[in-house]
Structures are given as C-alpha cells and as structure tokens.
Amino acid sequence: MVEVAHIGVVVTNADKSLNFYTRVLGCQVEDTYQDERIRLVFIKSGQQTIELIQYKEDPAGARGAGRVDHIAFAVTDLEVELDKLRQHNVTLLFDQPKVVGNKKIMFFAGPDGERLEFVQKI
Structure with a gap:
C-alpha cells in the first residue's frame, strides 16, 4: 500500500495563501523551495502536508487544471x-x-x- 505524501494546490500568490492557511486554519510551515520558475511552500495540517505551488510565469500552468x-x-x-x-x-x-x-x-x-x-x- 502507498501513503499520501502531500496534496498540491496551485495558487496565484504564495504569500497570500500561506497567510490564510497559517493564520485562519492554523497550519504550520514545514519546508519551502524556490527557483526561477516556481515557489513551493509545504505546510502541515495535523499529520498531512499541503504543498502550495506558485508558478512564477504562468499561474494557471500550461498543463491545465488538475482533478x-x-x-x-x-x-x-x-x-x-x-x-x-x-x-x-x-x-x-x-x-x-x-x-x-x-x-x-x-x-x-x-x-x-x-x-x-x-x-x-x-
């Protein structure tokens, strides 16, 4: 059996989303990553991790919406x-x-x- 590692959510503004998930929902920052094309913020909600994904050039992502x-x-x-x-x-x-x-x-x-x-x- 496999276990869920995290759930990724594409956001348009990582700072705004991070503020919401931490201040309103009480999540805590676990890790961050950033390069020239993407910014990732991993937040903990209990035992689960949510990955906030901000694409720097195309917020909608060329791959289209997820499911x-x-x-x-x-x-x-x-x-x-x-x-x-x-x-x-x-x-x-x-x-x-x-x-x-x-x-x-x-x-x-x-x-x-x-x-x-x-x-x-x-």
Whole structure:
C-alpha cells in the first residue's frame, strides 16, 4: 500500500495563501523551495502536508487544471471554526452546515477559490 505524501494546490500568490492557511486554519510551515520558475511552500495540517505551488510565469500552468475537488480538514467543534472563518471574511459555500451520515460538514473558499471543507464527526 502507498501513503499520501502531500496534496498540491496551485495558487496565484504564495504569500497570500500561506497567510490564510497559517493564520485562519492554523497550519504550520514545514519546508519551502524556490527557483526561477516556481515557489513551493509545504505546510502541515495535523499529520498531512499541503504543498502550495506558485508558478512564477504562468499561474494557471500550461498543463491545465488538475482533478482535486477539495481538501477536507477534521475539526472537533465546527461552530468554533466557522466563527473563525467569519471573522476573517472567508466565503462559506453553504448557508448552514450540512449533516452527512455521522458528520457535520461545511465547504468554504480559499484565497484562490479552492474548495476547502471542515468535517466534524457527530
């Protein structure tokens, strides 16, 4: 069996995205890399790593869009986390959290419109 090493998300402004993921979501910087064509910032969310990818010349990337639909973050208290998002004027994608089986969920938008999700087991 293979294990996920990280999830890569193309962003238009690594600094703006890094600020969002660290200040709003509480992620921590793990590593960085930069050369003349790309800037990479690896951030930790629990045991998982997210790679923020900023292409310096073509932010959309010549390869086109990927197929990742969203990134979900496990939370213990959805309402507390939603209050934090509201304080930072983050766009929520539902009016109210939804119950799906034994979970409460809420989708929201990241700085580049990437779909993110909070999941709370109930």
